[in-house]
Amino acid sequence: MAWWGKVIGGTLGMMLGGPIGALLGASLGHQFDARPRQAGFSAGAGDQERVQAAFFTATFAVMGHIAKADGRVTRDEISLAKQLMDNLQLDDAQRKLAQALFNEGKQAGFDLDAVLEQFRRECHRRSTLVQMFVEIQIQAALADGRIDPEENDVLQRMAPALGIGLGDLERLIGQIRGAGAFHDRGDRVSLGDAYRILGVAENTPLPQVRKAYRRLLSQHHPDKLVSKGLPEEMVKLANEKTHEIRAAWEKIREARQAS
Numbered sequence: 001m002a003w004w005g006k007v008i009g010g011t012l013g014m015m016l017g018g019p020i021g022a023l024l025g026a027s028l029g030h031q032f033d034a035r036p037r038q039a040g041f042s043a044g045a046g047d048q049e050r051v052q053a054a055f056f057t058a059t060f061a062v063m064g065h066i067a068k069a070d071g072r073v074t075r076d077e078i079s080l081a082k083q084l085m086d087n088l089q090l091d092d093a094q095r096k097l098a099q100a101l102f103n104e105g106k107q108a109g110f111d112l113d114a115v116l117e118q119f120r121r122e123c124h125r126r127s128t129l130v131q132m133f134v135e136i137q138i139q140a141a142l143a144d145g146r147i148d149p150e151e152n153d154v155l156q157r158m159a160p161a162l163g164i165g166l167g168d169l170e171r172l173i174g175q176i177r178g179a180g181a182f183h184d185r186g187d188r189v190s191l192g193d194a195y196r197i198l199g200v201a202e203n204t205p206l207p208q209v210r211k212a213y214r215r216l217l218s219q220h221h222p223d224k225l226v227s228k229g230l231p232e233e234m235v236k237l238a239n240e241k242t243h244e245i246r247a248a249w250e251k252i253r254e255a256r257q258a259s
Contacts (some may be wrong), residue, residue, distance in 0.1 A: 023115070176194030199212060221242065
């Protein structure tokens with residue numbers, strides 16, 4: 001958790017600069033320079049901590065922005081944010097920072113486009129990491145069981161800014177809906193939900209279903225995501241995702257063998 005120590009010390013916030021550095025500074029009570037820093041860095045030593053700080057900061061700030069998109073923040077949206085903090089087992093200082101970032105995202109002057117632009121740059125085109133970020137934001141939008149038009153507008157604005165096509169966004173939304181139903185049933189997955197979780201149609205040949213399963217499992221492998229910059233505190237989210245993917249594959253495989 002070296003990134004966290006450097007965040008508290010103020011060094012990472014100053015290194016980041018830009019809107020993400022400014023959000024981090026405002027939430028910590030530091031006055032960081034909001035001007036963008038040089039973008040021409042490589043993914044070398046120290047960059048891992050920088051990406052982790054950017055991921056943590058953008059995740060909670062954008063979540064707050066989505067929660068406020070329809071003009072009000074519901075109990076379900078607040079509950080989801082708190083549940084995420086609980087799942088991540090944040091300590092008191094980290095939890096206070098996450099709450100402050102969430103509140104920063106709710107402000108009228110929050111510059112979503114600038115935050116997304118810097119976040120994508122900090123991630124160095126790591127598509128699996130970006131996809132994990134988008135999945136978390138879709139979960140935030142679905143906190144009350146539906147995606148309101150204003151929340152959908154934010155997601156549709158977010159996806160292309162992060163290099164994700166709108167068709168892929170709809171596929172991810174379907175997968176998150178399926179996963180939500182899976183957990184609502186106490187980790188019992190229906191066949192329809194299983195297909196949604198894997199992002200395939202019910203008439204997809206089994207070899208292609210297996211290919212989709214293996215691709216998703218690889219994308220969400222915790223070690224791979226951490227190596228790309230996922231904060232260590234968020235490994236539990238990746239583990240939950242791989243659990244959903246495996247359960248979906250087993251459900252489909254068993255159903256096909258029985259038919």
